[in-house]
Amino acid sequence: MRDLVEFGIEELEKKDIQYGDIRLSEINTEVINVKNGTVEAIKSSESEGYGIRVIDGGWGFASSADISKKGIQNTIKRARKIAKASAKASEPIELKEVETHQDSYTTPYKKDPFKMGLEEKLNYLMDVNERMDIDDKIKVRKCDFHAWKTKKFFASTEGARIEQDLIKTGGGLNVNVSDGEDTQKRSYPNSFGGDFNSRGYEFFESLELLEHAEETAQEGVDLLDAKQCPEGDMDIILNTNQLALQVHESCGHPTELDRALGTEASYAGTSFMTPDKLGELQYGSDIVNIVSDPTAEGGLGTFGFDDEGVKARKVDLIKDGMFVGYQASREGAAKVGVEVSSSMRADGWKNLPIVRMTNINLEPGDWSKDEIIEETDKGIIFDGIKSWSIDDKRLNFQFGTEAGYLVENGEITDLIKNPTYTGITYDFWQNCDAIAGEDEWKLHGVPNCGKGEPPQTMQVGHGCAPSRFKDIRVGVGKW
């Protein structure tokens, strides 16, 4: 494979082009879904191919699964033809200079998830599934295992030569319950199939699905008889599984420089965090610090180098509440004069790298969750992603979670169903008055972030600790 990449670079260097790179990947995935005591799906996939970027008057990108020298030559030809067509409506392209690396990176892991016996994984999931079977109102009980292994080679006409071996693992469980009148859902440790990390099988084991199966199923059943979420303005406390998505939608996406510059305007949207607001916008209260950190240990967005060869680095996005940084590509950074953030990633070999979140983390505060609850007169704790929506500039959002817990006079007093809250991004973060500390800080994996055309799905991480937001509107809509 390395030889083929070298051949590709030699071919690119023979051409009269401004820049070229080639990224070849072998990707293996394994998915097991167990539902209602039977295996809904077990699937093993492998895919290999390469993508070639060139600047030849304009940008051109072509990808192919034809693993041969002839295939490489044809794909370079296609990429150049596309680049020349782009030149019809393209301004000169500048890439910010970065250090060129000849290096390698491997995800630290203990147990290779692909070497664990299928029967062992299957038996475990069947046990988990059976443990959830506690009530006739449970109509669907489901548990999942996912593993991904990627071997990547990256080389550029600037001299970069990078090899990476990345492993990711995760899983989770959920129930759908119905009493004929109402339907509810409850998941552990989170929605979207559970939780995911850049670690080996040991991460899946650490989720302790078996130990959480019954209590999750029971809470699903309990939700059917729970009180409807009240309407009004009150304090809310977000548990980490929901706060991860709040960070994702209301800080992760709007600090992507490509969105801020308009290059996603026709699809994902733009951003209210435009370059003129850099260093000027008080995004949150002064306890809010958010970073892009692909070096975070175990994060689903952790790697050694991004897909344009930039070494993984931590960048401040929000410092003491102030908007101070972007997730930026080499091209975007050159346009605006900001740092390159090592955020260019592609979904597999066949897609073009675009600015994607890595691990966008809210740094810990100095409270404990217990203290936050004790000092809340009236509020709701939100847990487990259920519904999420935000406008195309990332200002007006509305989230719903699987469960809510009413807090009255410093104590949890009731379970609440269909909890929702809504707000405007900067108002919301400016009302953040308590963030729990490092002991309760958790790095979640979100495996399904969509962006780009053709659509790309990215795996990203979000670290956070339970946090409180004052005077937020809850209980939206007619029920």
Place this chain on the structure above:
Amino acid sequence: MVGSEERFEKISEKVMESTEADELEIRIIERDTALTRYANSQIHQNIGQEDVDISIRAIFGKKTGAASTNSLKESSVKDCLSKAETIAKNQKSDPDLKGLPEPKEAKKSKENYVDATVEFTPDKRASKVKEIIEMAKSEGVDRVYGAFQTEEQNLFVANSKGVKKFSRFTSSNLTTTAIADWDNDQGFGWSESCSADVREIDHMQVGRTAVEKGLNNMNTEKIDLGEYDVVLEPLAVKSILMYLDMMGLSAKKVQEERSFMKGKFGEQIMDERVNIYDDVADPDMIGYPFDYEGVPKQRVDLIDNGVANEVVYDSYTAGREEGKESTGHALPMPNPMSPLAMNLLMDTGDYSKEEMIEETDKGILVTRFNYCRPVHPVKGILTGLTRDGTWLIEDGEIKHPLNNLRFTQNLIEAFNKIEGIGEERTLFSMGFYPGYFAAPALKISDFNFTGTTEF
């Protein structure tokens, strides 16, 4: 494209000959996608992708295993078969599994394959984009955004019971967003067009509509939240149809009591003018004539004159109900999302958009919705925001543009409050969703807006 029907047949025959499985399915999907993206009136991304996916499903008794590869090499396909068989042998039995579908001939087979779409070069895409950019500039709009995509697909499905199907398919899609006043972050307008034949994409019309909407969408005003009559353009209706589809039009959702259709069959659940059906053979629709199990797609009348009538099935969900057969709506199996209505249409009515506006005392005109998500799927409650052009209607006339609004609305109730259905419908694709929609405009009363944003 590297494959052909003959090549795929040969691969299939070899796999069928060498398997130990009781039943075997091979599915090959090959795609060549070309897409030019433009932003700030410049082409900034321009790509060509080709890939093939070979998936093998092996069944031993009631145990299934599946594996896939993207290499057509004999050794890779052999490894893939071996992996599927190994998984199946180590699998647990599924009592509901009735096996792979039997061969069935389609009553009507339509192939949406157009050479002109396949032959549409990067240069041609760039030229059309440039013409949109120049037209916009001549109208005083310096920034347009969008994507021009063409795609060619091959689908081959065969199984050990004698199913053997091959079909080719092309699609093309152009979108344009105009931002008429970038400096003041306003003047958003949108349009799009979709067809199997790229020659049917009127790029200048798409560009002009987006520019016109953008120019008419300046100096937006806020409006009090509450219930309003709405005139939803076809693109906004498409989003609603897509979520109705996701929230309840499949047999799996009904069987698992996760559908708003559950327990309602035969009941009038929507206005009697509402007809929603899945029919790939409809002249207004495009797609493969059979599903990913090789079963011909049947027309399924999902909502028939407002009555909850039927849902779509794949072979697995059909096998779970006495006397049911697959309606030809399987996704690539195994698949937790399957079955799915992938060619959804809503019947037209007799209103023009202008008539809908004229008959509105106070209401809101919506170009499209953004980031819709179910709040309670079984109740049919959806939230989302308006985008790229929202206007206040008063006394039968468009008064002024509005800030984008958030709705939180029970869709079943909304479809009971239909005031008018558009006389034309438009075909749409949906980037991340494996389906096509043909939607008319709708006028609905008492649509619940629960929030507003700052632009």
